[in-house]
Amino acid sequence: xVQLVESxxxxxxxxxxxxxxxxxxxxxxxxxxxxxVRRAPGKGLEWVANINNxxxxxxxxxSVKGRFSISRDNAKSSxxxxxxxxxxxxxxxxxxxxxxxxxxxxxxxxxxxxxS
Amino acid sequence: SYELTQPPSVSVSPGQAAAxxxxxxxxxxQYGFWYRQRPGQAPVLLIYKDNVRPSGIPERFxxxxxxxTVTLTISEVQAEDEADYYCQSGDNKGLFVLFGxxxxxxxx
Numbered sequence: 001x002v003q004l005v006e007s008x009x010x011x012x013x014x015x016x017x018x019x020x021x022x023x024x025x026x027x028x029x030x031x032x033x034x035x036x037v038r039r040a041p042g043k044g045l046e047w048v049a050n051i052n053n054x055x056x057x058x059x060x061x062x063s064v065k066g067r068f069s070i071s072r073d074n075a076k077s078s079x080x081x082x083x084x085x086x087x088x089x090x091x092x093x094x095x096x097x098x099x100x101x102x103x104x105x106x107x108x109x110x111x112x113x114x115x116s
Numbered sequence: 117s118y119e120l121t122q123p124p125s126v127s128v129s130p131g132q133a134a135a136x137x138x139x140x141x142x143x144x145x146q147y148g149f150w151y152r153q154r155p156g157q158a159p160v161l162l163i164y165k166d167n168v169r170p171s172g173i174p175e176r177f178x179x180x181x182x183x184x185t186v187t188l189t190i191s192e193v194q195a196e197d198e199a200d201y202y203c204q205s206g207d208n209k210g211l212f213v214l215f216g217x218x219x220x221x222x223x224x
Contacts, residue, residue, distance in 0.1 A: 033210055035213070037159075037215075039153075044200070044202060044215060044216070044217050044218035045151070045153070045159065045202050045204075045215040045218065046215060047206075047212070047213035047214070047215060050210050050213065052210065057210070059210055059211050059212060061212075095158055095159070100206065100210045100213055101147070101149055101164075101204060101205070101206055101208070101213065102149055102161065102164040102165070103149075103151075103159070103161055104161050104170060106158035106159055106160075107158065108158055109158060
């Protein structure tokens with residue numbers, strides 16, 4: 001059974017940092033690009049970042065470039081999202097996703113609340 | 117920059133058909149994908165590569181493409197179909213991903 005389990009969300013002050021983790025199982029991790037997608041309260045889905053199979057390529061939505069960093073550890077079947085200089089507008093549920101387009105599997109989401 | 121445009125809302129009576137459109141220049145070059153998201157749940161893939169239905173998705177969900185528009189059609193809408201629906205496209209090299217703004221489907 002394919003599973004993606006996110007962790008690391010929480011409440012953080014503006015300007016602070018958080019690191020989200022997503023541990024996967026049930027498929028060959030190294031065969032897939034991985035992505036992070038978020039949904040802010042009252043808004044729609046927004047792609048945040050993706051990373052290729054071996055971690056050598058990373059792409060980001062403009063609003064997080066220079067603040068967020070995606071990485072992966074293929075030995076641990078995990079993907080991460082390091083979020084720095086957080087802003088109120090980063091408040092959202094963050095989903096880990098297998099693939100970039102045609103996402104068949106998603107995590108359950110982890111809530112990030114940027115608030116003073 | 118590329119954008120995907122969806123109607124904010126669509127309303128339909130049970131048993132009738134609903135069509136949700138998604139327009140954008142990128143759709144003339146790249147595939148469209150459709151997701152459903154119910155409150156408090158993760159998105160679910162309904163249609164990929166414009167018109168392919170994943171296993172486990174009912175046949176009443178179908179997709180089509182014409183020019184710069186892709187369309188999700190739900191035939192014989194049921195109460196459980198009330199949700200937010202999103203189209204998606206992007207660069208097939210992973211450089212960027214787009215989501216439409218989402219369409220709230222209301223079953224009257």
